[in-house]
Amino acid sequence: MKAKSYLFNVALIAFLPLLILSCKKEPTAAPEVVAESLEPSEEDVIAHGEYLVGIMGCHDCHSPKKMGERGPEMIPELMLSGFPSDTQMVKFDSELIKQGFPMFYPDLTGAAGPWGLSFAGNLTPHETGIGNWTEEQFKRALTQGKSKGLENGRMLLPPMPWQGFAGLKDEDVHAIYSYLKSINPVENVVPAPVSPENM
Template identity: 50%
Template sequence: MKKIVVLASLVSIGFLIQSCFDGNNNQTKSHSISKEQSIERGKYLVKITGCGDCHSPKKMGPMGPFEDSAQLLSGFRANDILPEIDTNSLKRGWALFYAEGTAMVSPAGTAYAANITSDTTGIGAWSFNQFKIAMTLGKWKGLENNRHLLPPMPWQNFAQMKEEDLRAIYDYLMSTKPVKNLVPSAVPSVLQQL
């Protein structure tokens, strides 16, 4: 009988301790951040994920290409023309990048880096939901019935992000200087046309 009382006491103490820990785990602190903090976080995420590598036109300097601060995140320059493409390289599996990094021709087609500034020629008229669809489902213009984004856009990586990080990136991009630049539409694979 004494063993049963001791065992019951230990079990009760165990449940009590467990409930204390469960109570702490179930309490979610509502950790809301300000819009300014979200924008700063988004700026940081845009920088470390390399968005500007493809989405910012470049200038050449003594150390090589650098982002054109006047055209930051505005995508492939609308008035640029890609040089002639060696389709034999594509047939052998090569992907060719434009010198600025804002366009790529590959067996998948020709992809032009989008304008992701707050201008309406960029993503300025997009809702957060459109942005989320583009970044997590890889849909052009964030519309579910549109085509998939072409490589090299790494949307599969962004699909793994927490929603608050996607929101921060969106908040930052919506706070950027609007740059009017209507990027050309993607072109289907040139190999299919040969």
């Protein structure tokens, strides 16, 4: 009996490594990870641009308004088309302006101050707006304050707060530009600024 038990133990010890090896699984390759595209869709870019235009207050000056129960209300079909060219020019004659105080047209699309009289531009994709602008021109206007985005152009006049947009990321500028290019084009030739002596 002892001999049988001894032989069994010897056989078990001899075959144990083979048994262990046969039970081991071959290592399997890690599943191939397919990288998903992290590029936002055009719709996402435009939606982000719309959001930025909203929170940056672009409508405050660039969208014509009418008076409603709660004050100025945006006119949807004229959204972001700037100072309406058919608006009567107001003669600002105030000692406050000479002291540095600005005054605004009722819909906020025009302003008077020590710099003269300035008008909010047409930001729609019509050729009277930014329809012919490149994205680089738009970026230059928005972040460097250059009129029409021209390198040698005059500086944008108050109340355009371009200094606050100087640090915008390129992807944000692209999103705003994409959104503005997607909106309804409105034909509206905004008048040129008026110098203080001609107000």
